[in-house]
Amino acid sequence: MPGTVQSIERAAAILRMLAGGTGRLGLGEIARSLDLAKGTTHGILRTLQVVGFVEQDKASGHYQLGAALLHLGTSYLDINELRSRSINWADPLAARSGEAVRIGTVLEGQVLVVHHVFRPDDTFQTLDIGTLLPLHATALGKVLLAYRSAGAPGELEQFTRRTVVAPRELALALDEVRAAGWAAEIEELTLGQAAIAAPIRGYGGLVVGAIGISGLVERICDTRYRPHPRLVGYVRDAARAVSRDLGAARH
Amino acid sequence: MPGTVQSIERAAAILRMLAGGTGRLGLGEIARSLDLAKGTTHGILRTLQVVGFVEQDKASGHYQLGAALLHLGTSYLDINELRSRSINWADPLAARSGEAVRIGTVLEGQVLVVHHVFRPDDTFQTLDIGTLLPLHATALGKVLLAYRSAGAPGELEQFTRRTVVAPRELALALDEVRAAGWAAEIEELTLGQAAIAAPIRGYGGLVVGAIGISGLVERICDTRYRPHPRLVGYVRDAARAVSRDLGAARH
DNA sequence: AACGCCGTTCGGCATTGTCGAACGTCGGAC
């Protein structure tokens, strides 16, 4: 890609690789995967270490992500307008619906969770801000796909028996999402779990994210195995409120 | 610095700058602060944009941190051994003490919070994982300073009337911390707040972090304005437990 | 209407980072 700094692209590729794997990776492993000379890879890793983006386990020599990234990630949250505007509406939605609320955007063919409110009643749940979820097997993802210019990703992983993996079937589902203005997901990612989501529009009406609730199927769905209209209304109301805050209304 | 990749260092400097400021920054502003040509800065920013580390506000042209950093930061948390080992002991500490628990490491002359457990009873508190705190005005920071090879930072900001700003006074306080094996902070960062912390030792006995509790002065301290020995015991017990998990015991 | 500032583009030069081979060290295998 002309006009871009190649060493930075390589550094980013290394960071993505370290984030994807189980944790520590060896220099040789990294160099081999990215088709780089060991010496080159070493120079990049050393620099990343100096700036705190990676750390090295002195004992094994292996590399892992560094602490500076945590602060950068948190700073992103502080800046992110989608998140800051959503917070005021996510809590009420969690309270009204009684379910956990999540807000997501698209990042590299997946859903990035930028905000998460725990289910009000319940106890210990793991915070999954910063987590990546599949686009085709979540309510948030379907919404984001439906209003997205880029087409669906080629590889559709099957998580449960109900996961939509056929491209044509997914395209039809996305048509329905566009027509209805909201999306549902019922046991397509995890058995016993269901979710409802609606699009958040930013300046100019563009869809910049999605907000939704998720929880046990028996609470999200009615006896006919379909999402409660009441909950759908809550989600759509919240999405509209956030969109209004983001300036979707003005023009 | 020879042997390091200069463009990556510059890219990291830009990211740090974007994280430090209030949010969006202009290209000229960045180029001026880092003494770079506008063209050079533009190339780096474009690359960072391609890899998702920065985003550009189409309207104003200003730059801000990108979503990919959030995922990298979260991945760091998943990897970080200090954090993963601490989690099991942070919850019991919060339960026993009835206060909020935080675990921190040193990052660039500040305390980086890598884990945070809310005060059990209370209601809404803001999660400050990823936040940076001053070294000299927090209990966590004093512990980290006391066992650190590098000397204290030159600039000691005054937050309240009780903040220790005189280098000699701080050095004496750190001596006490080393002698006692724990540190306290009473209204030195925020009025009405106090904290207790103890060091976490990793492999080889090296101090790799600190764990502590913080809350209202009247709960942390006794009538003589000194930390409750019972709470100090809880914190030190937790610190020892985490250290044992991290392998400080073996050799 | 002209100015100043912004983000962006482009070409030439040399600084910069890349490559490949060689080194020291550690662990495991035999």
Added chain:
DNA sequence: GTCCGACGTTCGACAATGCCGAACGGCGTT
């Protein structure tokens, strides 16, 4: 105990790379 292989690291030479500075077009202000 002693190979052997793999690892992370260092180094020097080449040229490809990304840096610089000047020029461009758009926008808001003066």
